[in-house]
Amino acid sequence: MTAVSSAAKRQPVPEGWTPRIVAFFCHWCAYSAADLAGVDRRTHCSDLRVIRVMCSGRVDPQFVLDAFAKGADGVLIGACHPGDCHYVDGNSKALRRFVLLRRTIEALGIEPERLRLEGISASEAERVRAVAEAMSERLRALGPLSRRAFVSSAETASDPNGEGAHG
Amino acid sequence: MADAPRIGVYVCHCGANISATVDVAAVAADAESLPNVVAARHYTYMCSDAGLALVQADIRELGLNRVVVAACSPHLHEPTFRRALASAGLNPHLLQMANIREQDAWIHTDRESATRKACDLVRAAVHRVALHTPLDIRKAAVRPDVLVIGGGIAGMHAALTVANAGKHVYLVEREFSIGGQMARYDKTFPTLDCSLCIQAPKMTAVRTHENITLWTGSEVEEVYGHVGDYRARIRRRARYVDENLCVGCLQCVDACCYDGDLIPDAFNMGLSGRKPIYLPFAHAVPTVVAVDPGSCLNFTRGGCDRPCTDVCGRDALDFDQTPWVEEIEVGSIVVATGFEPFDARKATEYGYGIYPNVYTSMEVERLINASGPTAGEVILRDGTRPQAIGVIYCVGSRDERYNPWCSRVCCMTALKLSHLLCERTGAEVYNFYIDMRAAGKGQEEFYQRVLNDGVQFVRGKVAEVCDWALDPSEEGKLVIRVEDTMTGYVRRVPVDMVVLTVGMSPRSDSDELRRTLNVGCSGDGFYRERHAKLAPVGTLTDGIFIAGCCQGPKDISDSVSQAGSAAAEAIALSVKGSYDLDPITARVVAESCSGCRVCMPLCPFGAIGYAEPGGKCEINAALCTGCGACVAGCPSGAIRQGMFDDAQVFAELSGLLLGAGSGSSGSASGRVPPAVSLQPSAEATGSALR
Numbered sequence: 001m002t003a004v005s006s007a008a009k010r011q012p013v014p015e016g017w018t019p020r021i022v023a024f025f026c027h028w029c030a031y032s033a034a035d036l037a038g039v040d041r042r043t044h045c046s047d048l049r050v051i052r053v054m055c056s057g058r059v060d061p062q063f064v065l066d067a068f069a070k071g072a073d074g075v076l077i078g079a080c081h082p083g084d085c086h087y088v089d090g091n092s093k094a095l096r097r098f099v100l101l102r103r104t105i106e107a108l109g110i111e112p113e114r115l116r117l118e119g120i121s122a123s124e125a126e127r128v129r130a131v132a133e134a135m136s137e138r139l140r141a142l143g144p145l146s147r148r149a150f151v152s153s154a155e156t157a158s159d160p161n162g163e164g165a166h167g
Numbered sequence: 168m169a170d171a172p173r174i175g176v177y178v179c180h181c182g183a184n185i186s187a188t189v190d191v192a193a194v195a196a197d198a199e200s201l202p203n204v205v206a207a208r209h210y211t212y213m214c215s216d217a218g219l220a221l222v223q224a225d226i227r228e229l230g231l232n233r234v235v236v237a238a239c240s241p242h243l244h245e246p247t248f249r250r251a252l253a254s255a256g257l258n259p260h261l262l263q264m265a266n267i268r269e270q271d272a273w274i275h276t277d278r279e280s281a282t283r284k285a286c287d288l289v290r291a292a293v294h295r296v297a298l299h300t301p302l303d304i305r306k307a308a309v310r311p312d313v314l315v316i317g318g319g320i321a322g323m324h325a326a327l328t329v330a331n332a333g334k335h336v337y338l339v340e341r342e343f344s345i346g347g348q349m350a351r352y353d354k355t356f357p358t359l360d361c362s363l364c365i366q367a368p369k370m371t372a373v374r375t376h377e378n379i380t381l382w383t384g385s386e387v388e389e390v391y392g393h394v395g396d397y398r399a400r401i402r403r404r405a406r407y408v409d410e411n412l413c414v415g416c417l418q419c420v421d422a423c424c425y426d427g428d429l430i431p432d433a434f435n436m437g438l439s440g441r442k443p444i445y446l447p448f449a450h451a452v453p454t455v456v457a458v459d460p461g462s463c464l465n466f467t468r469g470g471c472d473r474p475c476t477d478v479c480g481r482d483a484l485d486f487d488q489t490p491w492v493e494e495i496e497v498g499s500i501v502v503a504t505g506f507e508p509f510d511a512r513k514a515t516e517y518g519y520g521i522y523p524n525v526y527t528s529m530e531v532e533r534l535i536n537a538s539g540p541t542a543g544e545v546i547l548r549d550g551t552r553p554q555a556i557g558v559i560y561c562v563g564s565r566d567e568r569y570n571p572w573c574s575r576v577c578c579m580t581a582l583k584l585s586h587l588l589c590e591r592t593g594a595e596v597y598n599f600y601i602d603m604r605a606a607g608k609g610q611e612e613f614y615q616r617v618l619n620d621g622v623q624f625v626r627g628k629v630a631e632v633c634d635w636a637l638d639p640s641e642e643g644k645l646v647i648r649v650e651d652t653m654t655g656y657v658r659r660v661p662v663d664m665v666v667l668t669v670g671m672s673p674r675s676d677s678d679e680l681r682r683t684l685n686v687g688c689s690g691d692g693f694y695r696e697r698h699a700k701l702a703p704v705g706t707l708t709d710g711i712f713i714a715g716c717c718q719g720p721k722d723i724s725d726s727v728s729q730a731g732s733a734a735a736e737a738i739a740l741s742v743k744g745s746y747d748l749d750p751i752t753a754r755v756v757a758e759s760c761s762g763c764r765v766c767m768p769l770c771p772f773g774a775i776g777y778a779e780p781g782g783k784c785e786i787n788a789a790l791c792t793g794c795g796a797c798v799a800g801c802p803s804g805a806i807r808q809g810m811f812d813d814a815q816v817f818a819e820l821s822g823l824l825l826g827a828g829s830g831s832s833g834s835a836s837g838r839v840p841p842a843v844s845l846q847p848s849a850e851a852t853g854s855a856l857r
Contacts, residue, residue, distance in 0.1 A: 018280070022823065028707060032687060035240045038269030046280040049287055049823050050270055052241070054751060054811060057769075058795030063816055070824040086685050086708075087794035088771035097799075122687035122707065123695060129274075 012143070019073040019139035021048045021132070024063060025120075026056045028086040030078025032122035042129040047136045048076070056080070056117075057090025061101050064115060068105065069147065074114045074139045076131065081119035091119070113138055114145060172203040172297040175231040176289060177222055179213035179238035181268055188272040190282040194237060197286045201293045205229050214244050222248070223255035232257065233299060235292040237265040237285060242707075243698060258301035260750065260810060265292040287823055294822030298815045302750040305788065309395035309710075309746050310498035312337065313737045316387055316680070319347020320366065320723055321715025321730040322503035323373050328734035329501075330378035334741045337495050338373060339401055343384045344451035345370055347505055351434065351529065353536040353543075355723055356583040357613035363450060363538070370452040383453065388492065390683050393792065394710030395498050395746040405488040407458035412483035415454030419444050419475035419484065430462050432540070436530045439540035444475055449538045458484075499710040499737040502694065503730060504680060506671040506716035509563030509570065516631040517562060517667055522645055523548040525632060525665040527562075528580055535587050545592045545664075553594045553663035557647045558585050559629050560600040564670030572691055574670030574720040578604045581668040582617045588666075589620050597623040597660055599649055607722065625660070627652045632665050671720040684711055693719045704733040709746070712736050750809045751793030757783045759805035766797035766806060 025031040031052050037044075053059060056079030067075050077098060079091040098117040106112045116135055120127050176198040180186035191209040198207035206225050210218050213236055225231050234257070236248050241264040249259035265288040275281040311334050315326045318340030326338040338345070349355075350370075352362035373379055382403060389400040420442055429440020434448040443463035446456050464471035465486055476484045511519035511527045519525045524547050526534070533539040534546075547553060558581050564574040578600065585596045603624075605614040618624070627649045636642045637659065644661035651658050673692035681688055686706040687695040694713045697705035704712045712733035715726040740746065755766075755775075762782040767775045774790035775797060777783075786797070786806070798806045804813060 020824065022820065028685070028687075032242065032707060035242055035266075035269040036689075038240075038271075038273035041273055043274055043276055046271075046275045046277065046284045049284065049291070050266070051291070051816065051819055051823070053795065053816070055794040055796065058799050058808075058811060060799040060813065060816075062813075063820065066817055066820055067824065070820055072824055083682060087792060087796065090771070090794050090796050093769065093796050093800070123690045123692075125690065 013140070014144070017144060018045075019047050019136055019144070020071060021074040021076055021135055021139065022067040022072040023048050023050045023076040023078055024053050024056070024059045025050050025078040026058075026080060026086075026090070027052055027054045029080035029084060029122050030056075030118075030120040030128070033120045033124045033128045034078070036123065036125035037128040040125050042125055044129040044132050045136045047139070048132045055085065055087050055090035056094035057085075057087065059094055059097070061097050061104070064101055065105075068110060068114070068145065071147070073142075073145045074116070074135055076135055077115075077117045078120045078128075078131075079117060081121050084119075084121060110145060111142055113142065170232050172233050173205045173229065173231050174201075174203045174233040174235060174293055174296060175222065175225045175229065176201075176204055176207040176235045176293060177213050177218070177237065178207070178209040178267075178285075178289070179218070179236065180209065180211045181213075181238060181272075182211065185238070185268050185272040188275060188278055188281045189267055189285045190278060191285075193282055194267070194285045194289055198235075198237075198289050198293065201290060203233070203297050204293060205231060213238050214247050219247070219251040222251055226252070226255040226257055232261060233296045234262045235265060235289060235296050236262065237267045237289045237292070239268040240264075240266045240270070243701065259304075260302040261296065261299050263292040263296040263299065265289045290825055291819045291822035294825075295815050295819040298812070298818050299810075302809050304750055305748045305752075306745045307393075307395045307748050309740050309744055310397075310496050311335065311741045311744070312495070312497045313499050313501065313741060314339065314387075314397070314399055314495065314497040315501045315503060317347070317503035317505055317715070317717070318342075318345030318373070318381070318383070319503060319505045319715060319726075320349045320369075321505070321726040322347070322501070323369050324727045324730040325501045325503055325714055325734040325737075326379055327369065327372055327376065328731055329737055329741075330376045332734075332738045332742075334378065334738060336379045337401070337497065338379055338381050339385045339387055340381070340383045341386050342447060343406055343455070343457045344447040344453070345373060345381065345383060346448075346450075346452065348508075348529075349723060350448065350450070351436075351536070352532050353539075354583060354587065356579040357607070357609040359583070359586075367450055370450070374452050381453070382493065384457065385493075387680065387683060390500070393748075394708075395740070397497050397500055397710065399495050399497065399500070401493045401495065403491050403493060405460075405490050406455070407460070407463075407484060407486055407488050408456050409483045409485050410453060410455050412481045413455040413479075414481065414483075415446060415451075415456065416480075417446060417456065418478045418480075419456060420446070422474040422478040424471055424474050425462065425464055427462070430459065435533045435540045436527070438530060438533055458486075499712065499740050500684065501730075501733045501737055502680070502684065502686070502706075502711065502713045502717055503715045503733070504674055504677065504717040506720065507674050509574075509669040509672050511562055511667045511669050513569055514562055514566075514667070517559060517629070517665070518632040518634075518645070519667055522632065522634060522665070524553075524645060524663060525667065528577070528584060528666060528668045531584050531588070531666050535584070535591055543591070545588065547664055551663065553588075553592055555595045555597070555644075555660075555662040556588055556592070556664045556666060557597045557599060557632075557645070557660060557662040558588075558666045558668060559632075559647070560598065560668050561628070562667040562669050563672070565601060570670055570672060570691070572670075572720065573604065575604070576720060576722045577668040577670055579607070579610055579613070579722070581666075582614055584666060584668070585622045586617050586620055589622055594663070595623065597625060597647070597662065599625050599627060599629045599647065601626070601628050607724070625649060625651050625653075625658065636661075671716055674717070677717065684708065686711055686713070689719075691719070693717065704729060704736055710740060749793065751811060752788045752791040753786050753793065753795065753798050753806050753808045754788070755784050755786055756805050756807055757781065759803050760784055761803050761805070763802065766801055769796045769800045771796070
């Protein structure tokens with residue numbers, strides 16, 4: 001795996017382009033907060049697509065890599081705040097994997113800001129809106145993710161048994 | 168897969184909730200072109216009988232074996248649609264919902280992008296549901312006993328209702344007496360019944376009920392388990408008095424040799440003092456004294472003559488008592504921990520804590536109470552009797568600086584106190600209000616009654632309370648400065664006493680209990696109900712119900728109604744005796760397990776064991792809660808999870824991102840099981856099936 005410099009893969013932002021953000025939200029906190037954002041009608045950008053998991057600790061690093069490979073420009077993991085996990089400490093497992101994963105994607109030539117982990121409690125509807133807007137804004141500045149470098153390096157790096165990036 | 172997927176897609180308008188922002192017809196049309204989709208329809212209300220019948224008819228007539236419903240959050244109607252599938256003979260887990268209301272239509276305004284998002288979410292669901300498999304619902308036994316946390320009016324009513332249904336209740340109260348805030352009130356609005364006359368019989372009933380175990384001076388320390396099988400650790404503080412021996416004769420209180428300043432009596436809002444050995448209040452239940460180790464000389468000076476022990480004819484004092492823990496097992500929990508009055512010190516402009524004659528409404532409740540510190544006489548802190556009284560509404564409520572919400576009871580509390588103060592003192596009473604909210608039954612009528620008492624009403628938010636006299640009539644008085652928005656004049660009203668009608672705040676420690684119980688709070692800090700209309704006493708955690716002011720400000724009538732409702736939910740669980748557990752548990756595929764045991768420390772519930780002879784890990788389904796931490800952590804991909812299997816999530820991702828990006832030709836995942844590569848990757852599969 002060789003790091004690709006950001007400048008080399010930065011491509012011009014096409015007209016009307018909007019980032020695609022895949023959000024893995026835990027059932028108890030972040031997903032509930034996203035529902036509450038709807039109930040409160042906290043209007044925000046439509047770049048986020050939420051995939052519900054029971055716990056942020058369920059987010060397999062391969063889910064994240066797969067999302068980038070399949071066309072996501074950013075991946076957001078929404079977890080409970082420290083100490084709030086419905087399953088004791090799934091969020092800290094997510095944090096451990098996240099830290100490694102940021103380094104892994106950087107090595108794959110993906111800007112680490114494209115992956116975010118946020119603690120969002122079930123009551124923090126406003127935080128869902130704010131995080132979505134902030135992430136969208138950052139990705140708009142970064143532009144679309146060039147997958148050419150990433151996919152080829154992922155292919156050369158991946159081992160046949162698929163026992164890759166585990167945190 | 169035994170049967171090729173035959174998927175039906177149903178897009179809900181939700182009246183106009185969804186269809187106003189999302190082009191539902193376009194979403195259905197888009198879904199029709201997706202692989203394995205046999206039918207795609209849109210309908211006004213999918214959750215209605217007619218909507219459900221539509222799905223059920225398609226299941227029977229078109230032989231559907233998978234269903235996608237694009238509608239509201241699965242938190243809301245997933246159970247509804249699962250039931251519909253089941254009654255049409257399909258396993259309820261062959262359903263996937265796409266949340267296009269809360270997470271799409273309600274947060275976007277641009278129709279085009281909202282519709283595009285809905286199409287993406289539906290496509291993800293279609294890809295995912297193809298890999299759903301029938302799952303068997305595990306039934307768990309429900310323990311019949313119920314834990315009620317909080318012994319205020321809501322907790323007592325819930326406990327009595329459950330106990331009257333023949334189920335055993337543990338009622339845990341932090342203070343040394345039950346009764347809660349209501350025990351402080353003199354009268355209740357709008358009928359002006361004596362508060363204690365309503366409550367005292369209930370308190371006695373709680374104490375004497377054969378089905379209620381009452382623990383005062385106790386707190387819930389830890390709760391673990393799940394619906395039907397909660398285990399709770401209750402920490403019981405030492406009261407240094409044997410509850411079974413003390414008869415509340417108070418001879419020990421008289422005999423106590425404490426010689427320091429009296430300790431502010433919390434029940435009387437600090438308006439009177441008590442000794443280190445005390446009865447929480449005159450009508451406390453249980454009528455048992457308690458010793459405060461923070462002031463008792465036996466603790467602070469390492470010993471005294473203990474005259475209390477000498478006078479006690481029943482040998483009830485026990486200075487060797489230590490806190491202890493009770494462990495109980497219950498099927499469900501009712502949380503009724505109440506509220507905290509807003510701390511009036513925060514609103515500095517009203518001078519509470521600065522001017523002695525500024526009182527909070529809670530203090531006035533004690534001041535006018537026949538069993539209060541002045542036996543109901545309104546005598547001010549400086550010993551005088553007020554000739555003019557100003558009652559200020561909305562203190563700490565409807566104020567962006569403190570609590571933005573309306574506390575719902577303060578207008579009526581202020582009217583009640585105005586009426587009582589007028590009656591007891593003959594003083595001129597001025598009310599300063601923003602809007603008069605007397606919405607409950609009999610409340611507008613009570614307002615009219617108080618208007619006829621001759622009480623003065625000034626509409627306007629008070630700017631400040633000060634003691635700065637501009638003319639002799641204001642000398643020695645508190646001056647209320649306010650803009651009277653009815654007349655358009657700025658007024659200065661001199662009074663002898665100011666009453667701040669304080670609103671309701673969440674309890675300052677509500678966050679700790681929220682974590683212990685794994686329930687959520689709304690943005691205001693009160694516990695959040697599962698759904699305001701569909702499950703107003705439920706929480707996101709099954710088997711935990713909320714009642715009273717811990718859920719939000721409300722009056723006594725509403726608290727009692729809600730407590731009855733929470734009790735009914737607890738009784739329903741208890742009577743049914745079993746509960747359907749979501750089959751989202753994980754299991755190890757033995758052939759793939761390398762026996763590395765990476766998963767074992769990941770499980771917070773100790774559900775994973777290691778079988779020595781075969782060298783494989785095993786998951787105990789009874790302990791597994793389905794968090795999926797082990798599934799994500801298994802380096803061999805040997806752990807599968809119901810409803811959240813790797814393959815299902817990868818499929819959801821594929822659907823979601825279909826057509827996105829430039830390099831989306833391949834999957835980065837090397838360990839998708841072979842079955843998944845059959846996952847339709849092109850429209851070809853769909854057209855072949857159609």
